[in-house]
Every structure is written in structure tokens, then in C-alpha cells.
Amino acid sequence: MATSFSxxxxxxxxxxxxxxxxxxxxxxxxxxNGKTNLSxxxxxxxxxxxxxxxxxxxxxxxxxxxxxxxxxSLAEDQKVTARTKFTELGADSxxxxxxxxxxxxEFGITMAEERAKExxxxxxxxxxxxxxxxxxxx
Amino acid sequence: MRISVMSQMQRSFxxxxxxxxxxxxxxxxxxxxxxxxxxxxxxxxxxxxxxQLLSQTEKDxxxxxxxxxxxxxxxxxxxxxRTTVARYQTNKEVDPRSLMFKKxxxxxxxxxxxxxxxxxxxxxxxxxxxxxxxIACGVTVHVPVGIDVEDKERKIKHDVLAFAKRFYxxxxxxxxxxxxxxxxxxxxxxxxxxxxxxxxxxxxxxFSAAPFNTFTIQSIPGTEEGYSLCKTSExxxxxxxxxxxCNGEWKFAPLELADSHYAAVCIEDDQxxxxxxxxxxxxxxxxxxxxxxxxxxxxx
Numbered sequence: 217m218a219t220s221f222s223x224x225x226x227x228x229x230x231x232x233x234x235x236x237x238x239x240x241x242x243x244x245x246x247x248x249n250g251k252t253n254l255s256x257x258x259x260x261x262x263x264x265x266x267x268x269x270x271x272x273x274x275x276x277x278x279x280x281x282x283x284x285x286x287x288x289s290l291a292e293d294q295k296v297t298a299r300t301k302f303t304e305l306g307a308d309s310x311x312x313x314x315x316x317x318x319x320x321x322e323f324g325i326t327m328a329e330e331r332a333k334e335x336x337x338x339x340x341x342x343x344x345x346x347x348x349x350x351x352x353x354x
Numbered sequence: 355m356r357i358s359v360m361s362q363m364q365r366s367f368x369x370x371x372x373x374x375x376x377x378x379x380x381x382x383x384x385x386x387x388x389x390x391x392x393x394x395x396x397x398x399x400x401x402x403x404x405x406q407l408l409s410q411t412e413k414d415x416x417x418x419x420x421x422x423x424x425x426x427x428x429x430x431x432x433x434x435x436r437t438t439v440a441r442y443q444t445n446k447e448v449d450p451r452s453l454m455f456k457k458x459x460x461x462x463x464x465x466x467x468x469x470x471x472x473x474x475x476x477x478x479x480x481x482x483x484x485x486x487x488x489i490a491c492g493v494t495v496h497v498p499v500g501i502d503v504e505d506k507e508r509k510i511k512h513d514v515l516a517f518a519k520r521f522y523x524x525x526x527x528x529x530x531x532x533x534x535x536x537x538x539x540x541x542x543x544x545x546x547x548x549x550x551x552x553x554x555x556x557x558x559x560x561f562s563a564a565p566f567n568t569f570t571i572q573s574i575p576g577t578e579e580g581y582s583l584c585k586t587s588e589x590x591x592x593x594x595x596x597x598x599x600c601n602g603e604w605k606f607a608p609l610e611l612a613d614s615h616y617a618a619v620c621i622e623d624d625q626x627x628x629x630x631x632x633x634x635x636x637x638x639x640x641x642x643x644x645x646x647x648x649x650x651x652x653x654x
Contacts, residue, residue, distance in 0.1 A: 286511075287511060294420065301418070303419075304418050304419055304420050304424075305420055305424075306419070306420070306421075306424045306486070308484075308485070309551060310504065310508070310547060313517075313521060314510070314511055314512060314517075317512050317517065317520060318511075318512075328565075329521060329561065329565045329566060329567070330560075330561045330562035330565055333561040334561060
């Protein structure tokens with residue numbers, strides 16, 4: 217899944233490709249008896265509105281990654297992709313909130329705290345940002 | 355019969371592990387707070403033993419962490435939870451590996467007693483928190499618990515007041531604004547963060563149940579370490595008429611750990627406990643190796 221976003225940021229792919237894919241606004245794994253059930257798509261049907269409008273620009277993903285790297289003081293060569301989870305990079309809730317503040321400043325948006333704290337990956341952040349930008353310009 | 359069960363468990367350990375020293379459950383008014391300092395756990399063979407305690411899902415989680423230090427800390431966090439909960443099992447030596455965990459409907463981790471072989475169902479609650487340099491686990495009985503730890507020296511990358519204005523309640527912003535020294539202000543900001551996080555985690559209903567700007571945690575006048583929770587009412591046109599509902603349903607204990615961290619413990623006040631002080635027993639540990647009693651504190 218999401219093979220279009222598996223290349224790392226260091227690639228100079230300047231084609232501003234937008235790819236439509238299903239967006240998952242919520243963390244996908246469902247715990248059952250301690251085991252992770254990975255078949256998430258059946259449990260949470262994606263609203264049609266999200267499925268159609270959910271395209272994320274590579275540029276957004278890159279900007280988010282930059283802000284994440286800066287907040288967490290990561291090395292320049294630390295690989296951060298759309299699918300990277302903040303927790304994998306060692307971010308805690310305070311880091312996540314600071315990242316959100318950085319994103320709000322960068323993109324001129326305001327995120328509701330509840331949604332902000334649930335951002336788990338670079339991809340989630342980019343989706344939320346683009347949704348908010350669209351709402352602003354609508 | 356007991357002997358054969360024990361030797362069967364010992365056979366199932368591929369490396370011989372010393373037994374875990376059992377613990378008495380905390381009483382209703384007590385919180386037990388355990389912490390590990392990752393820098394003090396250096397033995398690679400010990401870390402290898404720890405990794406054998408984890409479930410496959412937990413091992414995968416550890417592997418996903420980027421970098422050796424983060425992997426080690428993730429391993430220690432799961433080890434601390436498993437060994438600590440296992441030690442409170444009464445009358446039997448429960449293999450920490452047989453513990454099962456699940457999440458409540460909001461995502462808060464809990465012990466899954468039903469699916470654990472040999473476990474006694476206990477009214478035990480736990481919550482963990484960690485930073486780069488300290489991992490903590492709080493344990494209570496009968497009441498939910500939330501804990502949060504933060505490095506005292508943690509630098510906030512944004513302006514502290516701007517951050518508070520964005521996320522904290524108006525009263526908390528006013529409190530922070532009265533602190534003239536930026537260093538002192540940063541410290542109070544972090545202490546407040548740990549108290550607020552501890553509450554949200556104790557509540558266990560996810561972030562949306564208690565956005566930070568909908569409640570104020572403030573000092574109880576006349577006490578040095580007493581804190582109370584006040585909910586700010588939501589939609590008011592006139593901020594001066596903002597009504598606050600302060601209740602004593604939640605108790606807070608602000609602490610410092612290892613001279614390096616601020617910590618906060620929050621528990622729901624049990625009806626049976628009404629008015630009784632909150633007691634926190636802090637112990638430092640290296641699982642299977644040693645425990646050290648650090649302090650026993652009372653919070654009114």
C-alpha cells in the first residue's frame with residue numbers, strides 16, 4: 217500500500233505528482249486479544265468525500281518532514297518518509313504539539329488540538345494540512 | 355504440583371532468568387511509581403533476556419524504532435510494564451511473558467486478564483511514560499492512574515507563552531505570564547504539562563475528551579504541592595463570566611525523579627477515599643536485578 221510515497225525525501229523528484237489514495241485519518245491497527253489485526257479497511261469505511269478529495273502533494277510531505285526533523289533535532293540524513301511514524305523517531309506528545317505549532321506557522325492554518333494530537337505519521341499531517349488549507353480557501 | 359509448574363516455567367525460559375521478587379499490591383490510597391534509568395542498564399546479555407519477555411507485536415514495535423537508543427528504551431518500557439505487573443500477581447509466580455495487554459475503546463493500554471494463563475484477575479491499573487533518559491510506570495488498585503514524565507532541561511522550541519496561549523487554559527496562561535524569569539517560566543510550563551498530561555491519561559478517554567484549554571490545573575492556595583482541577587465552561591461570549599467547576603474528583607502528585615525529571619501522577623478519587631491523602635511510593639528498578647526505595651510522599 218502507498219507505494220507512491222515510499223521513496224525518501226532525498227530523491228530529487230520534482231514532478232509535482234499528486235496521487236489519489238485512500239486516506240486514513242485514524243490509526244489503523246485494531247487490537248484484538250493482544251494481536252494486531254491488520255485488515256483495517258473493512259472496519260472503518262472511508263467517507264466518499266475523503267476518498268475523492270484526498271490527494272497529498274509531495275511538496276507538503278517534504279515541508280512536514282523538514283519541520284519534524286527540525287523539532288526532533290534529527291540528523292539531515294535521517295530518512296523521513298510519508299509513512300514515518302512520529303513515535304518511531306522518538307517523538308512524545310509534547311513533540312507532537314510542537315510539530316503542530318510549526319506546521320500551523322508554516323502553512324497558516326489552525327488545527328484543533330484533538331486532531332493534532334492524533335497525528336501519527338507525516339502522511340496524516342500532510343492530509344490534515346491540505347484539508348485545512350482547502351477549507352480556508354473554499 | 356507447584357514445583358512441577360515452576361520447573362515447567364523454568365524450562366520455557368531459554369536463558370535462565372532469576373525469579374522476579376513478588377510485590378504486594380498498593381492499597382487503595384497508594385500509587386506505586388517505578389522507574390528505570392536506561393543509562394544504568396548496560397549489560398547486553400540482560401537486554402537480550404528482556405527481549406525474550408516481549409510478545410511478537412512488542413518486538414516488532416521495538417524494531418520499528420529508529421536508532422539503537424530508541425530501540426533500547428522501547429524494550430525497557432515494555433520490560434518494565436511486564437515485569438512490574440507480573441510481580442504483583444498474588445500466590446503464584448506468573449511468567450511476565452504470559453501477560454496479555456489490550457487497549458480500551460479509546461486506546462488506553464490495559465492488562466487483558468481474561469486471556470492470561472495462570473493470572474489472577476486483579477483490580478490493578480497501570481500507566482507508563484518515558485523520555486530519552488527515564489522510563490516510569492505507575493500502579494494503582496481500583497482507580498485509574500495517569501503519569502507523565504519530562505526532562506527538566508527540555509527546551510521548548512517555541513516561545514513558552516505563545517505555546518501556552520495556543521494550548522493551555524486562560525488561567526494557566528495568566529499564571530505563567532506572572533513569572534518574570536524565562537527559565538523559571540519554562541520550568542513551570544513543563545510541570546504544568548506533566549500535570550495536564552497525567553490527567554488526560556488517567557481519564558483514559560483519548561485527547562478529544564479533554565482538550566488542554568478546557569481545564570485548568572492550579573495550585574491549591576496554602577499548600578506547596580497541592581493541585582486541583584477546574585473545568586472551564588465551554589462557550590462563553592464574555593470571558594469574564596467564564597464559570598469554573600472545580601471538583602476534588604482528581605488528585606495530583608507533582609514529583610521530581612532522579613534530580614533530572616519532573617513527573618506527575620493523577621488518580622481518580624475513589625468515593626471510599628474521599629478526603630484521604632494520596633500517597634506515592636517511588637522506587638527505582640532494574641528488572642531482575644535490583645529495586646531501590648527512593649521516597650514515600652503524601653499529597654493532600
